[in-house]
Amino acid sequence: MKRVFISIITVLGFLNIAFGQFISSVTEPDxxxxxxxxxxxPTIQLAETITAKDLKGxxxxxxxxxxxxxxxxxxxxxxxxxxxxxxxxxxxxxxVVDDGYFQDVYFNKTSWKENKLIVNGNEYKHLWxxxxxxxxxxxxxxxxxxxVVFLGYGIDDExxxxxxxxxxxxxxxxxxxxxxxxxxxxxxxxxxxxxxxxSRSIWKKLETAQSKGVKMVFVISEDLKxxxxxxxxxxxxxxxxxxxxxxxxxxxxxHLYISSSIAKEIISKKAKKIERWRKKNRKKAxxxxxxxxxDLQGTFEKNIDLIAGHNVLGYIEGTDKKxxxxxxxxxxxxxxxxxxxxxxxxxxxxxxxxxxxxIAEALAKAKKQGKGPRRSVLCLLVTGEEKGLLGSEYxxxxxxxxxxxTMVDVNVDMVGRTDKRYGDNxxxxxxxxxxxxxxxxxxINEEVNQNYTQLTLDYKYNDEKDPNRYYFRSDxxxxxxxxxxxxFFFSGVHEDYHMITDTVEKIMFPKMEKVGRHTFHLxxxxxxxxxxxxxxxxxxxx
Numbered sequence: 001m002k003r004v005f006i007s008i009i010t011v012l013g014f015l016n017i018a019f020g021q022f023i024s025s026v027t028e029p030d031x032x033x034x035x036x037x038x039x040x041x042p043t044i045q046l047a048e049t050i051t052a053k054d055l056k057g058x059x060x061x062x063x064x065x066x067x068x069x070x071x072x073x074x075x076x077x078x079x080x081x082x083x084x085x086x087x088x089x090x091x092x093x094x095x096v097v098d099d100g101y102f103q104d105v106y107f108n109k110t111s112w113k114e115n116k117l118i119v120n121g122n123e124y125k126h127l128w129x130x131x132x133x134x135x136x137x138x139x140x141x142x143x144x145x146x147x148v149v150f151l152g153y154g155i156d157d158e159x160x161x162x163x164x165x166x167x168x169x170x171x172x173x174x175x176x177x178x179x180x181x182x183x184x185x186x187x188x189x190x191x192x193x194x195x196x197x198x199s200r201s202i203w204k205k206l207e208t209a210q211s212k213g214v215k216m217v218f219v220i221s222e223d224l225k226x227x228x229x230x231x232x233x234x235x236x237x238x239x240x241x242x243x244x245x246x247x248x249x250x251x252x253x254x255h256l257y258i259s260s261s262i263a264k265e266i267i268s269k270k271a272k273k274i275e276r277w278r279k280k281n282r283k284k285a286x287x288x289x290x291x292x293x294x295d296l297q298g299t300f301e302k303n304i305d306l307i308a309g310h311n312v313l314g315y316i317e318g319t320d321k322k323x324x325x326x327x328x329x330x331x332x333x334x335x336x337x338x339x340x341x342x343x344x345x346x347x348x349x350x351x352x353x354x355x356x357x358x359i360a361e362a363l364a365k366a367k368k369q370g371k372g373p374r375r376s377v378l379c380l381l382v383t384g385e386e387k388g389l390l391g392s393e394y395x396x397x398x399x400x401x402x403x404x405x406t407m408v409d410v411n412v413d414m415v416g417r418t419d420k421r422y423g424d425n426x427x428x429x430x431x432x433x434x435x436x437x438x439x440x441x442x443x444i445n446e447e448v449n450q451n452y453t454q455l456t457l458d459y460k461y462n463d464e465k466d467p468n469r470y471y472f473r474s475d476x477x478x479x480x481x482x483x484x485x486x487x488f489f490f491s492g493v494h495e496d497y498h499m500i501t502d503t504v505e506k507i508m509f510p511k512m513e514k515v516g517r518h519t520f521h522l523x524x525x526x527x528x529x530x531x532x533x534x535x536x537x538x539x540x541x542x
Contacts, residue, residue, distance in 0.1 A: 035451065035452055035454055042524075044452075046363070046524070047517040050358040051513055054361075059512075072240055072390075077309060080333075081309075081312050089101070091360060102312060111238035112301070114299055122265065130262055132300075133239070134302055145172055147294060148292050149291055152180075155205065159188065160180055161287065171215055172216040177202070177220065178222075179196055206252040206255055215254070216255065217256075219256070219258065220260065240307070240384060274290060277290065313379070314379035316378075318376040323405055324407050325405050327380050329410070329411045330352030330355065330356045335498060347414050348413070352413045359519060363377055363379075373528055382395065389477060409480075417491055418492065429457065430458050432459075432487070432490060441526075441533050445522055
């Protein structure tokens with residue numbers, strides 16, 4: 001029965017990868033088969049050192065008020081980094097970088113000092129009538145212009161191009177979200193009811209505009225209020241990004257999201273002309289650049305402060321395969337304080353951090369006993385995840401161990417609670433990314449689960465069409481986009497997500513223990529198996 005189960009999973013894994021359809025169903029373990037409990041096996045001995053009591057000990061400290069929510073660049077984050085490094089030192093793990101356990105990461109904290117937009121003498125209000133992100137508008141130009149070019153959807157595709165035979169160097173353009181659709185909602189680009197990449201993300205349009213020399217893009221937002229609400233914390237609070245804030249090779253055009261009222265003010269007398277274009281566009285996908293005279297004034301100035309943070313690295317050197325690296329990662333930062341309110345981040349992500357610390361300790365014990373893993377394991381606790389996966393991005397760009405030697409990343413983020421889907425049932429975990437780059441990784445995780453823990457493995461959020469896009473929202477992604485197979489364990493979002501109520505007393509420590517032991521068994525298998533897992537997808541990331 002077990003062999004049939006594993007072989008089916010293997011076949012399904014390869015089929016999913018071959019057709020680009022990643023598994024999104026649920027795997028229920030075969031509970032008629034007993035789990036392996038042989039305490040003579042190192043993996044059983046070591047996994048059992050990961051306990052609810054020890055997890056609670058770490059988590060209660062990391063998520064305490066004393067650590068002030070661990071916000072990147074703030075004192076509480078530094079305290080958390082020091083605590084993690086102290087644990088690695090206590091375990092006897094060797095320092096692997098010049099700063100011991102710390103990989104220094106430099107950020108710039110960027111916010112608007114002045115942001116002003118005047119159209120035909122009317123001054124509009126930032127974060128009400130329009131909005132712009134300080135961190136992605138490098139060298140935002142002040143401007144005084146007398147025209148804006150309406151450029152449809154701002155698409156440049158072989159099947160449809162708004163840019164064809166048009167010189168827009170140095171121009172300000174205004175574009176719609178989405179893409180051209182026929183009256184029956186069929187896309188002119190895909191030829192189906194499913195829209196193309198041009199609709200799924202604005203970045204492709206902004207990258208195109210930059211390559212065409214466009215000075216500024218006004219994106220007409222279909223629901224500016226909703227967009228603002230979803231991104232308020234990135235817009236209201238100073239945002240972090242890597243580096244010193246100096247302009248490098250800009251990838252995306254400077255841009256503002258504008259309301260329909262500003263768009264109407266700019267369009268003004270050209271409204272009928274644009275409406276005629278819309279009708280032709282729906283019938284025949286006709287493109288047109290419409291020059292709109294306007295008195296446009298923009299003033300933009302930023303505050304940029306440099307700050308330092310740390311990734312914290314715990315390294316367990318392997319034996320005969322020590323040059324191959326297995327990474328287990330989690331972010332230790334959270335949202336910090338707002339006034340007197342502390343965002344403790346017990347589940348997000350003191351739970352993952354505590355789990356990685358317990359895994360590190362189990363591996364350190366194995367090493368001391370002369371039973372250490374064959375491959376080296378890097379326990380990577382990163383900062384800046386809440387600011388845009390910045391700490392893991394920095395590590396991927398500046399790896400301590402070569403990425404070409406890095407076999408896999410196992411990422412743990414929010415594993416201490418349940419969501420509405422599972423309620424009181426804590427015997428599950430969401431699995432994301434396991435089959436996206438390697439059929440081996442997916443199969444091994446399924447087999448480890450059947451043999452040792454028998455959790456329900458839910459792949460709901462592994463769906464390519466997952467609207468939450470969780471695959472792109474935690475630190476494993478910075479490994480995956482570099483072609484490194486990655487798996488992300490996650491127990492789902494609950495009512496306390498990113499709230500001051502995400503506190504220690506709500507954590508389900510027995511659940512954490514079981515997920516932690518499963519994660520350990522997986523890492524132990526990956527680090528000790530004879531053959532390295534193989535990449536079965538040619539492209540890097542997504």
